[in-house]
Structure formats: C-alpha cells, structure tokens
Amino acid sequence: MTIELDRPYSPERHHSHRDVTGGWLRPAVFGAMDGLVSNFALIAGVVGAAGAGRGAVLAGFAGLIAGACSMAAGEYTSVKSQTELMRAEIAVERRELARDPEGELAELTAIYRARGLDADLAARVAAGLSADPEQALRVHVREELGVDPDDLPSPYVAAGSSFCAFAAGAVVPLAPFLFGASGLAMALVLSLVALFVFGAAVARMTARPWWLGGLRQLALGAGAAAVTFGLGHLLGVTVS
Numbered sequence: 001m002t003i004e005l006d007r008p009y010s011p012e013r014h015h016s017h018r019d020v021t022g023g024w025l026r027p028a029v030f031g032a033m034d035g036l037v038s039n040f041a042l043i044a045g046v047v048g049a050a051g052a053g054r055g056a057v058l059a060g061f062a063g064l065i066a067g068a069c070s071m072a073a074g075e076y077t078s079v080k081s082q083t084e085l086m087r088a089e090i091a092v093e094r095r096e097l098a099r100d101p102e103g104e105l106a107e108l109t110a111i112y113r114a115r116g117l118d119a120d121l122a123a124r125v126a127a128g129l130s131a132d133p134e135q136a137l138r139v140h141v142r143e144e145l146g147v148d149p150d151d152l153p154s155p156y157v158a159a160g161s162s163f164c165a166f167a168a169g170a171v172v173p174l175a176p177f178l179f180g181a182s183g184l185a186m187a188l189v190l191s192l193v194a195l196f197v198f199g200a201a202v203a204r205m206t207a208r209p210w211w212l213g214g215l216r217q218l219a220l221g222a223g224a225a226a227v228t229f230g231l232g233h234l235l236g237v238t239v240s
C-alpha cells in the first residue's frame, strides 16, 4: 500500500457520508413529532368529549406547556447525569495519569497494538501523544471512554431545545382554535399534513423512502387521535 503524502486532503475527492449522529436535527424533529402527536390526540379527546370550545383551547395550551416542560426536565436530567458521569470518569483518568504515567503509557501502547500497529510504532505513537499531559488526558479519554472531553453536551441546551421542539409540534393542532376555529376540521388537516412532513423528514435521515415514512407517521398520529377522540366521546356521553 502506498500513501500519497504530497496529495492534500480534499473533501470533494473524499466520498461523503450521511450525518449518522443526526446532530441537533434528529432530536428536534422527534421532539416536534412528540408534541404534535400528543397534543393532537389530547385536543381530539377533549373535542370528542365536550366539543370544540374553550375547553379544547385550554386543554391544548395546558398540553403544550406541560409536555414541553416535561420533555425539558427529562432531557435536562438525562444529559446532566450523563455528563456528570463522564466528568467523574475523566477525573479518574486524570488522577491515574498523574499517579502512574508509566502504566498509562503501557495501556495506550496496548490500545494501539490492539488496533493493529506493530509494537515499535504503537510505543512511538503512544509516547508522542503522552508528551503533553493535557493532550495525553484527551487521548486517554477518547480511547477509553469514547467521548471528547472538550465537547461534552450541555444539559441547558438540551433542555431548551427539547422544550422548543415539543412546543413547535404541539402548537400545530392548537393554532386553528386560536384563530377562532369552531370545529376539529382545520386542526385535523393541519396535523395530518404536519405528521406527513415530519415523518418524511425523519425518513430522509435514514435510507427509507420519504413518502413511506410520511405515510407511516400520518397513520400512527391519526390512529392515536382517533383512539382518544373515541374514548373522549364515550367519556363525554358517560359524564354528561
């Protein structure tokens, strides 16, 4: 195998990959879909029970706020505990590097040996990366914990973005009532269109055809709303 060292790295010549982690877009789309499906179903349930009046608007508002807060709180707790765990493990690694640099160097050498480098090269790479203590810590953390210590996720950003994502989805079935709609028809149409769009957007991040993803999401969301509408209707008949 020959390596052309004089050829500069060029992103155009390099083959491209899908962004497999999805970055911020994936959780945002899933959060919005969550808000849409749950608030659509909630409003349908109230309309089924009591008709489309003030109750439906109030329920939709309460559903939006409660759902968005719950998503934000859950996301905050999840990311916070994850980063705390990572920080604790990074501290362990830092202590270990200070206490036993020889042993840590041997450990790093063994990692590169396991990756397929020969003993001599593995030792040289490990020694080179261990020269600077901060660099050594970053390398150990990346190799052993699989995280970038300079790029740990922020629980506040996670909480804020899931709040906004959920609210953005939840406002869709609520919007027609805010503009004075007196029936479920407009909310139904808007929600079904949004379900299809979100489903198609999620499918675009995978290898599935977009229209299949859109239709599937539409069917799931419509099913959820139909169930709550039916139950709401039964309940409304029983209660009144």
Ligand SMILES: [Zn+2]
Binding pocket: 093, 096, 104, 107, 140, 144
């Ligand atoms: Zn280590």
